Amino acid sequence: MDVIETSQPSTNIAMHPEKQQNNSMPPLKYGEFIATLPMRNDWKFMPLHLYQGAWYFTIYLDAVLEAQEKFQAQPNDVVICTYPKTGTTWIKALVFAVTTRSRYPISESPLLTSTPHDLVPFLEIEESRGETCARDLENPLVSTHIPYHSLPESIETLGCKIIYLCRDPKDVLVSMWHFFRKRLPEGIDKDAYLSMEDSFDSFCEGAAFNGPYWDHVAGYWKASQENPDKVLFIKYEDLKEDIVPNVTKLAEFLGCPFTSEEEEQGVVQQIIDLCSFESLSNTKVTEEGNYSSNSPFVIKNSLFYRKGEKGDWKNYFTEEMGARLDQIIEEKLSGSGFSFLSPQ
Secondary structure, rough: OOOEOOOOOOOOOOHHHHHOOOOOOOOOOOOOOOOOOOOEEOOOOOOOOEOOEEEEEEEHHHHHHHHHHOOOOOOOEEEEOOOOOOHHHHHHHHHHHHHHOOOHHHHHHHHHHHOHHHHOOEEHHHHHHHOOOOOOOOOOOOOOOOOOOHOOOOHHHOEEEEEEOOOHHHHHHHHHHHHHHHHOOOOEEEHHHHHHHHHHHHHHHHOOOOOOOHHHHHHHHHHHOOOOOOOEEEHHHHHHHHOHHHHHHHHHOOOOOOHHHHOOOOOOHHHHHHOOHHHHHHOHHHHHEEOOOOOOOEHHHHHHHHOOOOOOHHHHOOHHHHHHHHHHHHHHHHHOOOOOOOOO
């Protein structure tokens, strides 16, 4: 699909089915600027706009611009960074549980009554709501989907610690495709809006939410190689297959390593169990609550959980398609020192 120009950024209500009744969206704060940017309409329910080398949906880009202008990091902030649908909810839960384990017994963890997204807010979404991104003073955690080169300047200036989680791009695409289809209103032809074939082609071209994916990964990978004390880079598959040493490494990076006594008492495994897909997806707040209510980003909490499985892409596109995407990703990452196809 060709890049097209637009004079008025669209906010198609299909992106926000909860607000269909009034058929209106909050006004864009940076609408005039966004209208000057190149645009694509690959995903149909809302345009993508090209800003600083990445493609963003209209309303989300408005939030990114506000975060860049207004977000002020604190020196002890820990920033959890992810590309959408790479395991964001899981890594937030793990980081929160690891860093608060001395404050809350496992049986009283806030993760049992609140979602990881409530406990570790997205800095861009909080700023877009007109609220300063609130951090727990004892445990200052924030998160973002923004690419490394576009992060609010204060994060790098103050040397905040960053944790980055990436995932096999094939599974990322499938998870993203499901997520957006579930956000579409009932009763419409979802294949007309979001077919796997069209979504696959767009993803391969780099035209996806916060894409190109390979650029997002490469930016954080380079930062982790240049400053490993400040940027921890983790692969979802490694975390899935070898979780105990990875959670142990996570705690060390965060400056709160597990003691020998904690290891003997099974605290590491207790945290892993608390943050498991089964545990998080079955809480009352997940089943009944909404994330970011009273904002353009309201989402049912249950939509953040689908399968969390490795290799689910095989159920949705062919081996040939998988090989094509692997080849594109490897070519784009060539020379970076990182590969999804080999252990790091």
